Amino acid sequence: MADTASFEVVKPGLSTTVQDLGRPGFYHLGLPISGAMDRFSLIAANRLVGNPDGAAGLEAVFLGPVLRFSADATVAVTGATMAPKLDGVEQPGWAAFKVAAGQELSFGTLKAGARIVIAVAGGIDVPEVKGSRSTYALGGLGGFEGRALKAGDVVKIGTPAGPAKLGVAVPEEIRRQAPAGGTVLRAMPGLYWHRITEGSQRSFFEDTWKVAPEADRIGYRFRGGRSLDFVPREQPFGAGSDPSNIVDSCYPYGSIQVPGGTEPIVLHRDAVSGGGYFMVGTVISADMDLIGQLQPHQPVRFEAVDMDQALAARHAEKERLDRLAAFIAG
Amino acid sequence: MTKTTIEAPLPGTFYRAPSPEEPVFKNEGDQVAIGDTVGLIEVMKSFTPVVAEAAGTLVAFHVDNEDAVMAGQPLYDLEA
Numbered sequence: 146m147a148d149t150a151s152f153e154v155v156k157p158g159l160s161t162t163v164q165d166l167g168r169p170g171f172y173h174l175g176l177p178i179s180g181a182m183d184r185f186s187l188i189a190a191n192r193l194v195g196n197p198d199g200a201a202g203l204e205a206v207f208l209g210p211v212l213r214f215s216a217d218a219t220v221a222v223t224g225a226t227m228a229p230k231l232d233g234v235e236q237p238g239w240a241a242f243k244v245a246a247g248q249e250l251s252f253g254t255l256k257a258g259a260r261i262v263i264a265v266a267g268g269i270d271v272p273e274v275k276g277s278r279s280t281y282a283l284g285g286l287g288g289f290e291g292r293a294l295k296a297g298d299v300v301k302i303g304t305p306a307g308p309a310k311l312g313v314a315v316p317e318e319i320r321r322q323a324p325a326g327g328t329v330l331r332a333m334p335g336l337y338w339h340r341i342t343e344g345s346q347r348s349f350f351e352d353t354w355k356v357a358p359e360a361d362r363i364g365y366r367f368r369g370g371r372s373l374d375f376v377p378r379e380q381p382f383g384a385g386s387d388p389s390n391i392v393d394s395c396y397p398y399g400s401i402q403v404p405g406g407t408e409p410i411v412l413h414r415d416a417v418s419g420g421g422y423f424m425v426g427t428v429i430s431a432d433m434d435l436i437g438q439l440q441p442h443q444p445v446r447f448e449a450v451d452m453d454q455a456l457a458a459r460h461a462e463k464e465r466l467d468r469l470a471a472f473i474a475g
Numbered sequence: 476m477t478k479t480t481i482e483a484p485l486p487g488t489f490y491r492a493p494s495p496e497e498p499v500f501k502n503e504g505d506q507v508a509i510g511d512t513v514g515l516i517e518v519m520k521s522f523t524p525v526v527a528e529a530a531g532t533l534v535a536f537h538v539d540n541e542d543a544v545m546a547g548q549p550l551y552d553l554e555a
Contacts, residue, residue, distance in 0.1 A: 159485060159518070159519070159521070159523060160519065160521075206519070207484075207485035207486060207518065207546065208484060208485050208523070254482065254484055254546060254547060255484075255485065255486075255546035255547065256546070256547060259486075358486075358487045358488050358517060358518050358519070358543075359518075359519060359520050360519070361519045361520070440486040440545060440546060441486045441487055441488075441518055441543070441545075442486065442543045442544075442545060443545075
């Protein structure tokens with residue numbers, strides 16, 4: 146194999162970015178964690194092609210890119226249901242397959258979910274920035290020149306590390322199923338829970354919300370539930386005049402802010418790290434990947450959980466990774 | 476004459492005109508050539524044109540202007 150293995154971007158899709166498991170450790174400086182919206186799918190794709198879990202792959206939302214490979218490669222596509230095609234011939238999802246030099250990788254239309262992850266044996270070879278190859282497009286940092294891919298870009302591929310698991314698809318029960326109908330997102334009520342009335346504390350979890358079309362890597366906005374009513378108070382010094390304002394605070398990954406009490410926004414991988422909006426609670430870590438697979442207009446309900454339930458859910462996700470490891474090793 | 480149903484390539488909000496002040500890209504009964512823009516889908520704050528990949532007569536729209544569409548939802552019927 147030539148030492149300059151690469152692929153050329155023929156069509157970029159809607160927004161295709163280089164992502165790994167992210168850039169934790171700088172959120173207090175305003176630099177978000179970035180990384181794959183669906184980490185499980187990235188890890189699965191990497192393991193299928195013999196990469197370490199944290200190798201950089203491509204994340205494409207709603208529309209797949211068209212990529213032409215300069216050298217032989219091994220590729221796996223996971224995440225949303227969107228058939229990979231080699232020179233027009235359909236390939237299995239959630240499985241590694243060989244690509245020959247000169248072949249074109251393209252995609253069918255989106256059937257379920259929102260984001261595919263494309264892993265290439267050897268990983269996407271872009272420079273690390275603050276310990277990560279993830280793209281933070283809003284900050285123009287990391288990934289391929291700090292931005293989503295464009296037609297004509299030539300993206301380098303690293304040297305393959307381990308053997309790929311060729312030709313065998315990850316069983317359905319291990320994959321995260323792309324949510325089809327109603328999705329339940331588990332959330333823990335937070336520090337500012339007391340700011341809304343008991344009626345709103347109930348309605349928030351009772352109502353069905355729908356993903357707003359502007360939902361993206363920064364935050365997922367939801368519409369359609371009843372507005373939240375705030376407990377009257379004299380706004381403290383430093384808080385804005387709207388009842389949904391608080392004295393500036395840290396925004397955790399997964400926190401659900403509700404500007405004006407009307408439309409909840411779950412902050413995701415490229416979110417801002419702090420500000421003055423009230424947060425109703427935080428989506429548990431085990432359900433964050435699921436958000437990355439939600440399409441606009443899909444119905445969602447939030448479900449209140451406590452810390453024990455959140456930790457049990459996190460443990461169940463770890464067990465899913467263990468089952469994936471056993472499948473790859475088997 | 477065969478009728479094909481063209482599906483939304485991505486989810487979002489469907490628009491039949493480039494802006495509210497301008498005429499629609501296509502009316503029912505219009506001829507569509509390959510490469511013609513039939514509508515726009517807005518998602519994640521960007522507008523993606525729905526470009527015809529087949530030619531024919533646009534016989535019917537399945538969605539209205541500003542309708543919410545899901546990926547794979549029928550957009551319009553083409554007769555060729």
